Amino acid sequence: MVVKFQSSSLSSNLYMRDFKTLEIWKRAVLLAKDVNELTQSFPAVEKFGLSMQMKRSGVSIASNIAEGCGRRTTADLRHFIHISIGSCFELETQIEIAYLSHYIGIDAYTTFLSDVKTLQKMIIAFSKGLGVRY
Numbered sequence: 027m028v029v030k031f032q033s034s035s036l037s038s039n040l041y042m043r044d045f046k047t048l049e050i051w052k053r054a055v056l057l058a059k060d061v062n063e064l065t066q067s068f069p070a071v072e073k074f075g076l077s078m079q080m081k082r083s084g085v086s087i088a089s090n091i092a093e094g095c096g097r098r099t100t101a102d103l104r105h106f107i108h109i110s111i112g113s114c115f116e117l118e119t120q121i122e123i124a125y126l127s128h129y130i131g132i133d134a135y136t137t138f139l140s141d142v143k144t145l146q147k148m149i150i151a152f153s154k155g156l157g158v159r160y
Contacts (some may be wrong), residue, residue: 027154043103047097050148054110057141059115064138068129076129080120086113087145094126100156114146 045051061084065077087110094106121142125135 038044043095044094048091048095048152049120050110050145050152051088051091051095053141053145053148054084054091057117058084060084060138060141064130064134068124072129076120076123076127079123080117083113083117083120086110087117087149091149104153104156106147108158111142111146111149111153114142114149118142 053112058081061080065072065080068077090106090110090113094103094110097106098101118139121130121135124130125132131139
């Protein structure tokens with residue numbers, strides 16, 4: 027959805043996409059919240075390590091979707107969607123590391139891996155609608 031608004035300080039109309047209506051953004055926000063909750067149980071030694079990196083990756087997915095939607099051109103949106111996809115793959119890797127390090131059990135591992143892979147597919151499908159070829 028594109029929202030058109032008039033700025034009193036600018037003579038031209040500005041355009042932005044309403045990112046809060048996008049299912050990919052909604053899912054990314056929930057995933058970031060869940061990652062934050064998951065990492066609360068990590069050992070204290072990981073507070074500024076894997077735990078923080080997973081939180082940043084999770085937040086980055088939704089944040090880059092929002093930032094891209096706030097940009098003026100579709101090319102800019104594509105750029106930030108690509109970054110969001112990269113953050114999804116980064117989080118997938120960190121989930122693997124958390125599992126192999128015994129910070130999360132098999133149930134959390136399979137749930138989070140499934141959620142991340144589903145979101146990856148959804149964001150890639152969204153990017154194809156912007157003219158990106160994979």
